[in-house]
Amino acid sequence: MIYLYSVFSFSGLVILLSAGLMIAERFLVNYGICKLDINAGERPLEVKGGQTLLSCLYANEIFIPSACGGKGSCGHCKITVISGGGPVLPTETPFLSRKEIRSGVRLACQVKVREDIYVRIPEDFLNVRLFSSTVTSTRGLTYDIKEVRVKLNDPPEISQRPGQYVQIQAPSPEGPVFRAYSISSAVYEYNEVEVVVRLIPGGVGSTYVHNLQVNDEVTFTGPYGEFHLNEDPSVEIVCVGGGAGMAPMKNIIYSLYDRWPDRSCWLFFGCRTTKDIFYLEQFKELEKKHHNFHVIYALSDKLEPDEKWDGETGFIHLSVDKHLEQGVPRQAFLCGPPLMIEAVTRVLEEKGLQPEDIFYDEF
Ligand SMILES: Cc1cc2nc3c(=O)[nH]c(=O)nc-3n(C[C@H](O)[C@H](O)[C@H](O)COP(=O)(O)OP(=O)(O)OC[C@H]3O[C@@H](n4cnc5c(N)ncnc54)[C@H](O)[C@@H]3O)c2cc1C
Ligand code: FES
Structure with missing residues (x-):
């Protein structure tokens, strides 16, 4: 008991001293x-x-x-x-x-x-800019994922690399905060930025984006991000996403086919149930136009009796393992939850990819 009392007293003293030092630094010290x-x-x-x-x-x-x-x-x-x-x-x-x-x-x-x-x-x-923009459309993609598109006002254009992200400013009781959201619109859409955002219950940034209405003003900074698409068209591109991790994949795929219509590219998208599926039809349309584009969606949860699905089932890294041949020159972009990234990275390394060929953002 005496021991516990001493520990609490000592910790209290340290906290008080640190708070005192912080206040003194803020108000008394002038650098x-x-x-x-x-x-x-x-x-x-x-x-x-x-x-x-x-x-x-x-x-x-x-x-x-x-x-x-x-x-x-x-x-x-x-x-x-x-x-x-x-x-x-x-x-x-x-x-x-x-x-x-x-x-x-x-x-x-x-x-x-x-x-x-x-x-x-x-x-x-040093090239990152502060943008003011106006919402032009909002669309629910699933029960918890929304697509929001803005038109850029000042500056009126953005120059981005496929897979980069912006930081959207959201109001909070402690003042404005910034949250990162990948750009889902393609690089040739200079005057607009689209994001795909999953609602986190109680989340400051995602709630703000989900409540945005057409004509609302939005401030953001960008573009940011380390993704660098290999410029050699013989290198196959592999995109693997889950949930809102679709956003940079959509950007990469549309930007890629605008520039290299024959380039080989795979999109693997992991969902839990059919309720999590979005953009499948538009990617199927793109697959018809580009013979080297392949789309695989897989459901990880057991199908309900009333659920209709004739696509793949199981975790998405198993689909990646099943479809990709060994030893093809490739670059991969992964976005989704950490466990998915870890499992897919392992499979890709077994297929011969080097760590520098695998780019990922966890969220
Ligand atoms: C480079 C990058 C790109 C990103 N791109 C996207 C994107 O395109 N779309 C998108 O929807 N998100 C994206 N994110 C995540 C996004 O930046 C926010 O972290 C997310 O929206 C939560 O912020 P929030 O303000 O709503 O929640 P906060 O107010 O920050 O958090 C509220 C609570 O939720 C918890 N929480 C935070 N994130 C999660 C989570 N993912 N799952 C469960 N609980 C959580 C927090 O711990 C906290 O308790 C990206 C993140 C990074 C780093
Ligand atoms: S801004 Fe510095 S760690 Fe997040």
Whole structure:
């Protein structure tokens, strides 16, 4: 009992001290104006010290991926700090490999600017823009998945690579937050962006998107993402998705066939029941137009007596294993729940794909 009492008292004291230090830092410590040097003089800035690096960059319209909105839980906001970032924090280490720590990679949302700071930011991030847009259509695809399309106002065009994503701004009681959503519209649709969003009960971003109506204004930043389609048309493309993980697959497939009508591509889509199926008919139409396009949907749950389905059944990685031959030059894009990504990656590696040929986003 005395032991427990001591532990609680000590923890309480530590929490009080930390809170005191945070309040003192916020209101009493003045770091003045600090220099923020980006890419060796490419974008020299002066910022008010005491804020996070992510906020300073955002205030200067440099938008780093930050799917968790700066809470330190997504690990997306990595940039290289050359000097002035202070020591790596315990909140950062779960997201950084030893190699990254050695080369100065940090989470921009965890680094506080307290002195002049020198950073290196990938050129891709410097091209990210803040967009204002207007909703032009909304459509329920299943009981919990909605498609929303917006027309871009300012800037009026977006230049994206297949499979990239945007971060949509949603209101929340604590102020605006950003959530990542893959772009489902193809790269040639310069003036529009479409997203496919699954409703997470109580979720801030997904509820906001599901409640959007035609003519509503939407703000987002983008494009972001590491997907790079292989430009060699002899390389076969494999897309594997589940649920809202369809969004980047739709973008990749339509962008691909606009450019290479004869390119070989497989779409594997995992659903639990027939209620989770969407876009099947339009992909079947595309399959008729492009002889090298193959669409496989598979249901993982046992069929109900009244359910009609003559397609494949079982987990989607089993379909991938069944249909893909060994040793063909390929690149794969996977989007869906972590367990699906893990199982499909294993199968693809057995088929001869190297880790650098497999791109994935877990959600
Ligand atoms: C690169 C990237 C691309 C993405 N693209 C898409 C996309 O195209 N379509 C799409 O629908 N989503 C996509 N997501 C997920 C999306 O960014 C949000 O995480 C998701 O919509 C939940 O946000 P929220 O604000 O609604 O929920 P939050 O308010 O963040 O969370 C509410 C609660 O739900 C829990 N929760 C959060 N996510 C899930 C989940 N997936 N399953 C179960 N519980 C959850 C949280 O832990 C919390 O308890 C993507 C994510 C990333 C990183
Ligand atoms: S923004 Fe998510 S970890 Fe930094």
